[in-house]
Amino acid sequence: MYSKIRVGIVGYGNLGKGVELALNNNPDFELIGIFTRRNIDDIDSNSNIISFNKVLDYKDKIDVMFLCGGSAKDLPEQCPKLAEHFNTIDSYDNHKNIPNYFNMIDNIAKKSNKVSLISVGWDPGLFSLNRLLAQTIFPNGQCYTFWGKGVSQGHSDAIRRIKGVKNAVQYTIPSEKTIEEIKAGKNPSLKKEDMHKRVCYVVPYDFEDKDRIEKEIKSMPNYFQGFDTTVHFITEEDLIKNHSKMPHGGRVIGTGTTNKKHKHVMEFSLSLEDNPEFTASVVVAFARAIYRLALDGKKGAFTVFDIPLGYLSPKTGEELRKELL
Amino acid sequence: MYSKIRVGIVGYGNLGKGVELALNNNPDFELIGIFTRRNIDDIDSNSNIISFNKVLDYKDKIDVMFLCGGSAKDLPEQCPKLAEHFNTIDSYDNHKNIPNYFNMIDNIAKKSNKVSLISVGWDPGLFSLNRLLAQTIFPNGQCYTFWGKGVSQGHSDAIRRIKGVKNAVQYTIPSEKTIEEIKAGKNPSLKKEDMHKRVCYVVPYDFEDKDRIEKEIKSMPNYFQGFDTTVHFITEEDLIKNHSKMPHGGRVIGTGTTNKKHKHVMEFSLSLEDNPEFTASVVVAFARAIYRLALDGKKGAFTVFDIPLGYLSPKTGEELRKELL
Ligand SMILES: NC(=O)c1ccc[n+]([C@@H]2O[C@H](COP(=O)([O-])OP(=O)(O)OC[C@H]3O[C@@H](n4cnc5c(N)ncnc54)[C@H](OP(=O)(O)O)[C@@H]3O)[C@@H](O)[C@H]2O)c1
């Protein structure tokens, strides 16, 4: 029903590869090229790989640009540049800095008459939408976000910085006990230590160091202290074989009471075998929305809160009302 | 941050009472009056009860009218009349007839320069949004809707029509086994009989009739035949004491696979101790959206698919990005 949406991918990491893959399932998109800062001959892909330096040559050939760089350094540098020339979508996930990032991109895109949809994915993204639903449907209720079971990059990195650690993976695991309490309507007020457990798989250089390393992990402030933490020591072979996947997930639970006595629970949950591939599937659906906002003549920065969800579908309003409402 | 949204309620049944209650928790609304077709002296409420005959006197005094009549007869009659003069919101739930209902209201509201948001609640409503997310995020995936545990009015009525039955309540209960299979990624193709069980509480005029009644229930085509059905015979006292509540709930489960081997599960679930009170809380949040669409100068009929979810909140976009994204 639309002419194809011409898209580009900037950055060919986990998320960029996921977008390339997701586009295969969405025939209303046409992938024009993947832009990388690395030597294009080093990149293994069947798509059209293009040097990032040439990106401006594609100004009028791309309707929406998927920005798949890292949130820490890549997006704050790339998005301002690209929003001057392209409609963009990204999954910027540095929660604390989102307001600044939004304002910066909003100014640029308003001047360039482009639209930029920021922070799309599952958190921020789908989880944010569900926090909003919980808060507006239960104005006096509670809303809880749990993450996991999944790998936390930050916590894995923190363990790797301990002397004697060769490699490590840390899983964040939501506390089922706490979740049961919430669903039973007990409205617990929770410290973050009550909400998640931490399970670590650590490869030591020397297995003799086990006790010291375990003590250092468990006493690390902010990261592990106060948390229910389990440490397993394993070989690097075992780590690579059994802990190199990128599963993740989590849930948003909203609870509220009406007429003083009736309790309600609303829950949105995800269980993902591959975090970036799922995130990419979300981002691709939302790219339709940014394309349509552009067609509507909108400009500036937007978030998932600004998107009518019907805009995610290639179907007409009539089809959606008939098939899905 | 807004001036108060002036609202009226048309129809004071379960949903109408729920809206009256929900407005108490949402101080940005002002309830102008509740309109009923019944004798106003027969209605027990602290709100301003007004005869439905006088509704047009309130043309310029109400920003959004909550239509809380039944979907079978009240809404198809009341909404066309009221959409000529008011912005409206309803929870019309006759799924098959939604396209016709939408077109009828759309024509009227476009002429009257008003906005009407139809079919808001949880199904249709929140469940529809989650079916849309599942379908757009997993274009080659599966999406399943389960209802219950909750009372089905239609099935309870069907039992009551059997000779010898004095009263009855039927609970629809989702099959946990089927749900486990879905979440395990088995992508079962299901008959509706596999998805739900039916549990009936029946008050017979004469307990001697139990066997015949049970047989008639279990062999009733469309309603019970082929379903796992359990029938309990109880006294009317027991029925009134233990089965007069209106619990409901259900879930939408979307599954999909990326890169051929990675499975993902997305689930939205509700567990409600009172169906109409929860539905009313949803409708009140969406009433902000219809008010804002009206301020935006929109006209015609809309559904949940057309609403940016940020419009449900009294907060500014800036606050939402900071607190919830
Ligand atoms: N909102 C959400 O729910 C959500 C979920 C998941 C992820 N995210 C965010 O999405 C962002 C991207 O995540 P990611 O996992 O794709 O990060 P990543 O794999 O580290 O990729 C980031 C960038 O690294 C560059 N890179 C350099 N050398 C590379 C190499 N050898 N292999 C792969 N990439 C290389 C790539 O750019 P070049 O091609 O230009 O070198 C790539 O765009 C992160 O900030 C993450 O936090 C958000």
Ligand SMILES: NC(=O)c1ccc[n+]([C@@H]2O[C@H](COP(=O)([O-])OP(=O)(O)OC[C@H]3O[C@@H](n4cnc5c(N)ncnc54)[C@H](OP(=O)(O)O)[C@@H]3O)[C@@H](O)[C@H]2O)c1
């Ligand atoms: N989308 C969703 O998720 C969802 C969820 C729940 C319900 N719904 C729909 O919402 C609609 C309203 O449901 P409801 O449970 O509020 O229906 P209800 O209690 O049967 O009320 C319907 C109407 O009946 C009239 N009524 C007549 N005599 C009454 C009496 N003695 N007590 C109470 N009302 C009386 C009321 O209008 P007057 O005051 O003018 O007499 C009232 O507006 C239904 O069609 C239902 O299917 C949708």
